[in-house]
Amino acid sequence: MDQVRRSVYGGLLILGIFLLFLIENARAVSAQVQAEKEQEGDETQTGGSSGGTSKKWKSFLETLPFELHGFLEARGGLRTQDDPHEPKTATLGETRLQLNLFKALDWAKFRLKSDFLYDGVAEGASVDLREANAILTPFEFMDLKVGRQILTWGTGDYIFINDLFPKDYKSFFIGRDDEYLKAPSDALKASLYTKILNFDLVYTPRFNPDRFIDGKQLSYFNPQLGRLAGDDAVIYPRKRDEWFEDSEIAFRLYRDIESYGLALYGYNGFWKSPMGFDPQAGKATFPRLSIYGLSARGKVWKGIGNVEMGYYDSRDDRSGNDPFVPNSQFRFLSGYEQELAKDLTMGVQYYLELMLDYGAYNRTLPRGSHAADEYRHVITLRLTKLLMYQNLKLSLFTFYSPSDQDVYMRPNIHYKITDHWSAEAGANIFFGEKDHTFFGQFQNDTNVYLGIRCGF
């Protein structure tokens, strides 16, 4: 209980300091506006948009031998109900400084991007190195990107079939910025461009798992215990961290035909979250996995349509007889997005996860376990409305699974106070009929959050 109080007080203190900064900045802005009003008629205004201090800061940034940008942010979030498996009410309470350095030379481009944060919930300071990479063009037809990098491909909106680059679901579920859904990869990306086809190859010498829900901060359904669990059953999976042995390879072959983007994908590696279990050691595992898939995206009717599918070859359980390793799957996604009215956009998606060898799964499932469905259907709906010269953004993203009978909603309101300051509030809302379904397991994790950010 003391810890909760401490982290909440810590978060409040940080927010307080931020508000002071904000008020100070707002004063500077209004002083600036006043000064500009007095000088009206003289139309030769130059420089930044707000505040004398920010002008000075801007000219300081311009004197550096590299580009420096970033932001300072405070964010806090709370569970809206008690969770018997988590000691803390706070789900999020952090101050984060991001520094983004960039330098382009004739022969290469370098980027270093790192977050420095004090996490009031985990009660510790940490560094999250997001990017540290070089981009080279050894040949006219080839680019290389080496080092820590964020990688994304595929056509889904918050749904990934052929994108097996690491995700950070914890950040996603507690209300960090969308940027943090993607965790960095330590990889080599080679891209080849020809008139007929383009080719991307990503080699990750040492497995990069997801930042999965492990029981800290968020409770989840533990199939071994057969119940919801959290801080009382934190998952420490058997690591896959052998260089070159536990490596991953992903590729994409793609081209545009009449502005329709077509792609083929392949992946050889492991389930990115610990989906397997070793009953002897009592440890969660990352079983082996290969994926073959394809996608298409382009204009359909008045908007953009996409289809994507993938065959998940669960190499450690090809027969489907091992109850502790996920079966192979077929995954399918289809989506459509359209601007309904001025600054109002809607996107819908249908997603199917089909478990193969379902008979074998059912036969070998330990007695008393909750059986997953053979077909998992998910429908998503995204609504985005921009207001006040696009400075105010209202959005709602909803996942609904008619087969699992669970729902996950992400309402968010984001306001750009000035070109530098922004504030946002939102929620992560989970409902479910059952404890063991994908979103239903997080029903005690429903939370609201608030954030304020100053970018430079």
Add this chain to the structure above:
Amino acid sequence: MKALYWFSFVLTLALLATPAQGETQLPEPQKAGIEIMEKEQQAFYYPGKDMKAEIRMELITAAGEKRIRVLTMLRWNDPKSKDQKYFLYFREPSDVRGMTFMVWKYPLKESDRWIYVPAIDLVRRIAASDARSSFVGSDFTYEDVSGRNISADTHTLIREEKVGDRDCYLVESVPKQPIDYVKRISWINKITFLPLKEEYYDVQNQLARVFTADKIEEIAAPEGAGRKSFPTAVRRTMKNLKTGHRTEVTLTSVSYNVALQDNIFTERYLRNPPERWIK
């Protein structure tokens, strides 16, 4: 003999007066209107084989509060058609820095648009069927930025008039399909064919938005073996009279015919912006 003469005279008149079936002859002012607007589009949206410019937009509220957008724009004209490709690299504000935006524009059908978000390495297709949406929150719409299909409006040359000391054509353009304005009146310079002023009337037929080209410069560029200059509106303003909000655009480092290649406008450079062109 006389009767036959008169008969053929009347027949000729009748044939001249009746337009051929299917192609209704436009009245003179409308024909002139279309001709002028075609030249205007050429002068305003298509000059050169390609173009590169730094664009600074100031979005100013009625109370005087300002927001700034800074971007680099590359434009390429397809030599084989009226298609164009645009590449935008955003510099300011800091939350959009490094984002890139690509448009493949076709005169008669909906454009293709892509955006790249570097923080998550994400390439998205944009579903923007509404070309009347605001461009980056400014008073300019997508159509204002890249041009509106000429055949979507009926254009009529109303009269000739001076703007300052420059002779202009006054053309009224009425959208054939209902949109957020019912009428646009353009003052088009008779020599350069650049629009010096445009007035947009809303559905109540009240003046709602006004565009002005505030500063025009001659930009010299290589053309074939020699050089040519393109008059360019390097300062432009769009003002919303209903809200008092306005957007002032300044173009700097404008250059034409810089030998941009078609292959710049692809996913490769969307993800990895071409340093040579955006520096």
